[in-house]
Structure formats: C-alpha cells, structure tokens
Amino acid sequence: MTCTMLWFRKGLRMHDNPALLAAARDAARLYPTFIVDPWFVNPERVGVNRMRFLLESLGELDGNLRRLSSRLIVLRGNPQEVLERALSDWQIGRLCFERDTEPYACARDEAIRSMAERAGVQVICPTAHTLYDPDEIIELGRGKVPASYGAFGRLAAKLGEPAAPVAAPSHLPPPGALDAEYGIPTLAQLGYPDPECPSGGMIPPGGEGEGLRRLHVYLSDRQRSAGFAKPDTDPTAFAPPSTTALGAHLKFGCLSARTFYAEVQKVYREVGKHTEPPVSLTGQLLWREFFYTVGYATPNYDRMEGNPVCRQIPWDDNPEYLAAWSEARTGFPWIDAAMTQLRVEGWLHHLSRHAVACFLTRGDLWVSWEKGQAVFDRLLLDQDWSLNASNWMWLSASAFFNAYYRVYSPISFAKKYDPEGHYVRRYLPKLARVPAEFIYEPWRAPVPVQRQAGCVVGCDYPQPIVDHEQAKARNLERMRLAYAQNARGD
DNA sequence: TTGCTAGTTGGAAGA
DNA sequence: CTCTTCCAACTAGCA
Numbered sequence: 412m413t414c415t416m417l418w419f420r421k422g423l424r425m426h427d428n429p430a431l432l433a434a435a436r437d438a439a440r441l442y443p444t445f446i447v448d449p450w451f452v453n454p455e456r457v458g459v460n461r462m463r464f465l466l467e468s469l470g471e472l473d474g475n476l477r478r479l480s481s482r483l484i485v486l487r488g489n490p491q492e493v494l495e496r497a498l499s500d501w502q503i504g505r506l507c508f509e510r511d512t513e514p515y516a517c518a519r520d521e522a523i524r525s526m527a528e529r530a531g532v533q534v535i536c537p538t539a540h541t542l543y544d545p546d547e548i549i550e551l552g553r554g555k556v557p558a559s560y561g562a563f564g565r566l567a568a569k570l571g572e573p574a575a576p577v578a579a580p581s582h583l584p585p586p587g588a589l590d591a592e593y594g595i596p597t598l599a600q601l602g603y604p605d606p607e608c609p610s611g612g613m614i615p616p617g618g619e620g621e622g623l624r625r626l627h628v629y630l631s632d633r634q635r636s637a638g639f640a641k642p643d644t645d646p647t648a649f650a651p652p653s654t655t656a657l658g659a660h661l662k663f664g665c666l667s668a669r670t671f672y673a674e675v676q677k678v679y680r681e682v683g684k685h686t687e688p689p690v691s692l693t694g695q696l697l698w699r700e701f702f703y704t705v706g707y708a709t710p711n712y713d714r715m716e717g718n719p720v721c722r723q724i725p726w727d728d729n730p731e732y733l734a735a736w737s738e739a740r741t742g743f744p745w746i747d748a749a750m751t752q753l754r755v756e757g758w759l760h761h762l763s764r765h766a767v768a769c770f771l772t773r774g775d776l777w778v779s780w781e782k783g784q785a786v787f788d789r790l791l792l793d794q795d796w797s798l799n800a801s802n803w804m805w806l807s808a809s810a811f812f813n814a815y816y817r818v819y820s821p822i823s824f825a826k827k828y829d830p831e832g833h834y835v836r837r838y839l840p841k842l843a844r845v846p847a848e849f850i851y852e853p854w855r856a857p858v859p860v861q862r863q864a865g866c867v868v869g870c871d872y873p874q875p876i877v878d879h880e881q882a883k884a885r886n887l888e889r890m891r892l893a894y895a896q897n898a899r900g901d
Numbered sequence: 902t903t904g905c906t907a908g909t910t911g912g913a914a915g916a
Numbered sequence: 917c918t919c920t921t922c923c924a925a926c927t928a929g930c931a
Contacts, residue, residue: 561929641910642909815926824911
C-alpha cells in the first residue's frame, strides 16, 4: 500500500476522472492536490471573473471530496518546487494527473515527470480532457497534422467512438495528516479585487455540479438539442443564450467532454433525426478536438511569426484602435455592446466573437489578431489556449478560413437577429432610448432625436472610429496583397 | 500532374 | 419573407 497524489490542474471533477481513479487504486493515503501557480495568478493573464470561477470550482471539488471523507489540499508556488517537497514530505509513491497538451503545461509536466521519476515516484498521466488523444490522431495521419476540420473528422472517425466516461469513485482513501490548513485562497488573498458581481448574476458559477446541471437543462430540450445548428443560433440572445454556454466548465474540466459527448448521443438515440457535424452539438465537440490537435502539433501556435499554419499579414501597430476596441468605445453599438458583455460577463456568443474579431483585424481596424487574442485570453471565462488562437486565426483569415472578402458588418449583422436592439440596450444603457431605426448607427440620427434619447453622439457616446465601408474596402485590398505574397510562417 | 469540388456561421440587391 | 445572384475568388483534399 502506497501513498498517492492526484494533482488537479484542469479536470476539476469527480465524474469521468481516470487520473483520480488511478490515484485512488490500492492507495494507503490519497493526497488530492491543487497548486496555485503564480504564473496564472496575474490579473493581466487571468481576469477576475475567471479566477473567481476557478476558486468556485475548487470549492465544489473540495466539498465533493469531503463527502467521501477526503478533501482538497491547496498548495501555492511554482509547481515543480512545491511538488518536489510534497512528494518527499508525504512519501508519495505514485503521482497521477490528467494530461494537458498546452505548451506551458507540456514543459511544466515534462520537468515534473522527470523530477518525480528521479525520486522513484511512479507517474500516471491519462488523457481525459479531450475525446481523442492528439498523438493518436497524428499517428493515424502518418505524422501529418490535419489541416482542415474535414481531414480531422475522417481521422477521428477511423479511431471510432471516443472512450466512454468512467464512473465517479464511491469511496476514496483517506488523506494523510497535514501540518497546515492548505485551504482554498480567496480572491483578495490572490491580489484580486472582488467586485460585486456587476452583471446581475449572468456569470455561471464554477464547479462540476453546475456544469452537469447546465448540461442536463440544455439537453432536456431534446428537439432543440438534436436539431442544433450552430450557424443558426442567435448571437443577440442573452437571457438565456442560444448555445449551451458550457465552455468555461469544459475548459476547467468541471464538465467532462466525454460525458458531454455521451449525453448528446443519448439524446440523438431518443430523438432519432438530428443534425450532423460540423454544425451539430457533436460537431462543436469535434471542433474543439480539431483545434486542440493542431494547437498541440504546431510550433508558435499563438503567434503569427514562426507559425507554419498562419499567413503572414502586415498588421498595423495601433494602440489607439486596440484600446477603443477593448474598452468598448468604437462608436459601433453592436461591437461595443459585445465587448461590454465580454468584459462584464466573460462570455460572448460565438458569432459575436466573430463579429468583434473581424472588426479588430481584417474587417475594420487592421490590428493583429494576437492583440485580440490576448484580450480574450484575459477576459473569457472559457478561455482555452488552442481554441482561442485557432479562432483568432480563423476570423482574421490567417489560417483555416480564407474567404477574406466575407466581412461582418458592424451595423447590419446584428440587426438581422435583433432589429429592436434589445441586446445593445442591455449592455449599453446609454443607448437605451435611441429609436430602433438608429440603434446600430446612432450618428445617423438627427441631433434633436439624439437629444431626445439622451444620447448625443460625440458627447454621450463616441463617434464611429472608422467609416466601415471605407475601412472594409481598404482592408480588402491589403488582404488581397497579403494573399498574393502567399507567405506562411514556415 | 492536373483538375475538380467542397468548405460551420457575409452583405447587398433584386426577383 | 425566402431565394438567388453577384461580389471577387482561396485552397485542402481527392480523383
């Protein structure tokens, strides 16, 4: 009988957690451990909303462990240093953690694996964050990384159905006696301000219970779930949103992607007729797999330079435009409302992300996708390294997508879904009384109408930062040129 | 080699 | 209100 440690990083759940089962098997004592890594505790890297979500998730994990007479042990510091001491202090013979394929995690885990093995500790590292093991996909493609969703889908189909989720443990070995409390820190202890939730409770709480509950609530509408077609969902719907909005729970592994997948297949079996990838619910999980795989296998994936899948485009360095975009003062209500929703709630509908990303890059402002990526990385609850980089490259027509002449209009796009402007009024109260006719382009309203609405453009709300038609024409030309150079990062 | 086809989610105008 | 066409036109993947 040996003492074991489960090191939680993502995978903050009891259900479908092979690493937890591996750690619990035949263990005299089990130390369920989370390490607060200073690399992440940085308001510039991880915004307050996501940090709060993480702490909530840890709180629930601790509660679930305590129900099985265990607990969560929270350590603080550089993971390698902290672990080296803990493995020795607690005489750990087996260290288990779920595999993480992001570059920071790969480097960290490789160093820790060799440190542990040098100390005679067995290391078990199952894949459970994704449906498939990216190495298996790449091997099946004879070392070639799938360059498109279709190519990925064919490889995944060859591998067959993803592994079924494993059951949650019904009991756990006891933790050892500890020399200190090792409790979950508060936001304030981590140096974060803890503002009153400004969004009226629109931010979903973290934790696996909430993730599972939201999954089941969404899937309880069998017809909608079976008929789910992503491009047809409404980006201006906010109460409730038109998609599952489960990204944050998936990102932290509060909700297992394999459980999600299995539950969706159950709905399909019940309903019979259902949509197919890429637009279906299953298709959304496969997009995640595809982007995880490319992100894992591509060097410098979150940058333009040195990134072999990314087209090299001479973006402008324009701090003023970037600031106006990220601070929701572009003067385009649809863009500014979406950026406000992002800042306040840490979430945007996928198509809103498209609209603001297109606007920042190839559509209007000609600012590098890397700048937008950094803002999303900080503010999104569901920030996910490979998905974020992938989608920014997609929207800026730097990779995967190349119909660069398809530009989202900051005026007419949202109008199709929400002609009255409910969404804009919700997130930009200054515009609440602007007549629907002008809600997406208030600068066109006659001045008396602006006065009447209590929203004078240039005074209460900014003038549009660019003329969209002019910017679009100019940028199309620049894209044409960049495509003609046909330069890639390799 | 070459040619063909399909690709998650644009917009504007006109029938 | 829905459908088609034009805009100007890329490339991975396959036969």
